[in-house]
Every structure is written in C-alpha cells, then in structure tokens.
Amino acid sequence: MEQLIIPAIIAITIAFFSVYGLTPFVIRVLEKRNITVVDVNKKEKTMVARPGGLSIIVGIESSLIILYIFFPISEILAVLLTTFFAFIVGLIDDKKTMGGWFKPVALAFCAAPIILLGAYDSNLAFPLFGTVQIPLLYMALVVFMIPIMGNTINSIDVLNGVASGFITIASFALSICLFILQNYEVGIISLCLAFSSLAFYKYHKFPSKVFPGDSGAITFGAAYGGIAIIGGVEVIAAIAILPAIINSFLFLSSVKKIVEHREIKNPTSHTDDWKLQTTSENHAPITLVRLLIAKKPLSEKQIGYEIFKLAIFSGILAIITAFMMGVTI
Amino acid sequence: MSIPIFSFIFAMWILIIIGGGLMVIFIGPLSFSGDGQLDPLINSGIKVSIAMVLIFIWVIALLKIKNWIFRKITNQ
Numbered sequence: 460m461e462q463l464i465i466p467a468i469i470a471i472t473i474a475f476f477s478v479y480g481l482t483p484f485v486i487r488v489l490e491k492r493n494i495t496v497v498d499v500n501k502k503e504k505t506m507v508a509r510p511g512g513l514s515i516i517v518g519i520e521s522s523l524i525i526l527y528i529f530f531p532i533s534e535i536l537a538v539l540l541t542t543f544f545a546f547i548v549g550l551i552d553d554k555k556t557m558g559g560w561f562k563p564v565a566l567a568f569c570a571a572p573i574i575l576l577g578a579y580d581s582n583l584a585f586p587l588f589g590t591v592q593i594p595l596l597y598m599a600l601v602v603f604m605i606p607i608m609g610n611t612i613n614s615i616d617v618l619n620g621v622a623s624g625f626i627t628i629a630s631f632a633l634s635i636c637l638f639i640l641q642n643y644e645v646g647i648i649s650l651c652l653a654f655s656s657l658a659f660y661k662y663h664k665f666p667s668k669v670f671p672g673d674s675g676a677i678t679f680g681a682a683y684g685g686i687a688i689i690g691g692v693e694v695i696a697a698i699a700i701l702p703a704i705i706n707s708f709l710f711l712s713s714v715k716k717i718v719e720h721r722e723i724k725n726p727t728s729h730t731d732d733w734k735l736q737t738t739s740e741n742h743a744p745i746t747l748v749r750l751l752i753a754k755k756p757l758s759e760k761q762i763g764y765e766i767f768k769l770a771i772f773s774g775i776l777a778i779i780t781a782f783m784m785g786v787t788i
Numbered sequence: 789m790s791i792p793i794f795s796f797i798f799a800m801w802i803l804i805i806i807g808g809g810l811m812v813i814f815i816g817p818l819s820f821s822g823d824g825q826l827d828p829l830i831n832s833g834i835k836v837s838i839a840m841v842l843i844f845i846w847v848i849a850l851l852k853i854k855n856w857i858f859r860k861i862t863n864q
Contacts, residue, residue, distance in 0.1 A: 587810025591816035595832030701797045753861045776801045
C-alpha cells in the first residue's frame with residue numbers, strides 16, 4: 460500500500476495539471492481555426508470551441524503511462540490502449556458525422572486490448588450473493604461495455620458541464636469503491652480519470668468555454684468502462700452512473716432504435732426568460748433532462764445541478780454496494 | 789428535488805441486486821453434461837439464454853416503473 464502513494468500522487472498531479480494547462484491552449488487553437496459550435500442554450504449567439512477531447516486524452520494517457528512505468532501490469536496497458544482507440548473513434552465522429560451504428564460497432568473493437576491482454580476476470584461479482592462464473596457471457600460483456608459506457612456518457616453531454624461533472628462524481632465514487640475492495644492499483648487509475656475530468660470541468664462548467672465533443676465524452680466513457688472491467692467492479696460502476704443509464708434507457712425506450720443524437724428532435728424548448736421547458740412535440744424522445752423539467756422550466760445551470768445531485772445519490776448507492784460486496788448471505 | 793427520479797434510481801438499484809442474486813443462485817450452479825468437448829459451450833449458451841430472459845424481464849419491470857413515474861410527474 461505504502462509503495463503506491465508516491466506513484467499515485469505523481470500520476471494524479473499529471474492527470475490534473477496536464478488537462479488544466481493544456482485545455483486553454485486547445486481552446487485558443489480551436490477558436491483561431493474557427494472550429495466552434497453554437498451553444499444553443501444561450502440567449503445571445505455564443506460560439507464555443509469543440510472538441511476539447513485532445514486535452515482529456517493527453518491527461519488520461521500521460522498519467523497512465525507514468526503509472527505503467529511504476530507498475531508494468533497489463534491492466535494499465537489495456538485501459539491505456541482502449542481509451543486511446545475510443546478517442547480516435549470519437550475524433551472521427553467529431554470530424555465527420557457518422558451513422559448511428561458507427562460508434563457502437565467501432566467502440567466494440569476498442570475492447571480488443573482488454574481481451575488480448577487478458578486483463579479481465581470472467582467472474583462477475585454481485586453484492587450479497589457472491590460471484591458467478593459465466594466465461595462466454597462475460598466475453599460479450601467486455602465487448603459491449605466500452606460502447607455502452609462511451610455512448611451513455613456521450614448521451615448526457617447535452618448541457619454545459621454535465622458530462623465532465625458527472626464523470627468526475629462517478630469516477631470519484633468508483634475510486635472509493637475500489638479502495639473499499641482493496642483494489643488499490645485500479646483505484647489509482649480511477650482517480651487519474653476523476654482528476655482529469657475535474658480539470659476539464661473547470662472550462663466546461665456553465666458558461667462553457669469548451670465542449671468535450673464526441674472525442675472527449677467517449678474517452679471519458681471508455682476509460683470508465685475499461686476501469687470497471689479490469690477492476691472487476693462492473694456492477695458497482697453501472698450503479699454509479701445510473702442517471703446516465705436511465706437517460707439512455709428513456710431515450711431508447713421512446714425512440715426504439717439506435718440513432719445518432721444529432722438526428723433526433725430536441726426534447727426541450729426555451730421559455731421567454733430562456734429557461735428550458737419540455738417541448739410540446741409528440742415525437743421528441745423522453746430524456747433525463749425532459750423528466751427534470753416536466754414539472755417546471757429550469758435554467759441550464761439548475762438542470763446541471765439537479766443531474767449532479769442524482770449522480771451523488773448514485774455514487775452513494777455504489778459505495779453502499781461496495782460495502783455489501785464483502786457480505787454474503 | 790425530483791423525488792420520483794431518485795425513486796427510479798433506487799428501484800433500479802434494487803432490481804440490479806435482485807437480478808444479481810438470481811444470476812448467482814440459479815444460473816451460476818447450472819451444469820449440463822452430455823457431449824464431452826461441447827459441454828462448456830452448451831453450458832455457457834444455456835446460461836446466456838437464461839440471462840437474456842432475465843434481462844428482458846428486468847427491462848419490462850423498468851418500463852413499468854418508468855411509466856408509473858412519468859405519469860406521477862405529469863399529474864403533479
């Protein structure tokens with residue numbers, strides 16, 4: 460345990476400060492090249508730099524490389540490669556809008572390093588009841604985990620600061636769970652993700668100076684999914700991001716097919732004081748944001764905070780679940 | 789505070805724990821033997837099929853809860 464402290468502090472510091480220092484530079488370059496998009500939820504036309512995924516991937520990868528130098532274990536290498544491949548998929552999607560099926564299929568291939576390096580345990584652990592060995596089903600879970608996590612985080616990237624703030628809360632909760640389960644190495648990897656996303660949140664929070672884009676959101680999701688697999692905490696990781704899973708579930712159950720989010724009708728509209736209200740459009744999908752504003756219109760900032768409260772609640776449930784892992788009935 | 793959404797998250801958490809219990813208690817110990825070399829494949833295949841049925845039931849249960857919560861929010 461003691462020998463992990465110094466490498467952990469170095470890796471976390473690099474994760475935080477590389478994103479913190481690099482993001483303003485990425486913003487300047489994107490703005491200079493006019494690679495910006497309209498922030499649709501602002502009253503005055505505001506252009507925001509997008510995508511900021513480059514600074515996120517540099518933060519995560521550089522911290523993981525440092526960790527790998529200290530602990531050359533296949534688990535770190537697997538997350539490092541999977542996250543990098545997922546970033547490339549996201550970057551392609553940022554540059555050229557691909558069909559709804561492109562991302563899930565391409566991201567499924569990103570799980571290859573985890574499988575090829577054997578950085579997983581085919582026992583699926585559940586709270587209170589113990590583990591179940593399902594090798595074939597687990598292999599499918601590994602393949603599906605990265606696309607599901609990537610798209611789940613990408614699907615909540617709809618308002619200023621939500622994706623980065625949400626993954627910060629979820630990965631801090633996951634880190635605590637991993638420490639409770641005495642899986643310290645993977646807990647440190649999760650902390651690197653948490654600090655990278657926290658640094659990015661500084662620029663992504665309301666009012667955003669940069670959007671992560673598909674490359675940033677998918678990188679967050681893929682890193683989170685990879686950590687869940689190598690740490691053997693798939694169930695806990697899913698619990699920690701339940702609000703995002705609910706968002707995807709609501710969306711899929713109302714749209715009933717996999718589509719690119721840019722192809723769908725906006726489920727919200729603006730009031731005169733520029734708060735978000737639920738749309739009267741019947742065919743617009745049901746989403747978490749639409750549920751939150753069903754009762755009354757809320758400002759973008761208020762909705763963000765409501766989502767963070769839900770994320771904290773899920774994080775607490777995940778930590779309770781981690782404690783329950785040690786108890787068998 | 790959106791209590792119905794917190795309730796939905798809590799319901800999902802309970803369903804995950806119950807679903808996990810069913811997996812460990814019923815699917816884990818299942819073992820089918822017959823044609824030697826194919827046994828692991830048959831075992832995994834049957835377990836996957838049962839797991840898929842369980843996931844289907846889980847999704848149906850969630851849909852029912854979602855509809856109930858959505859009705860509750862719109863009635864408020």
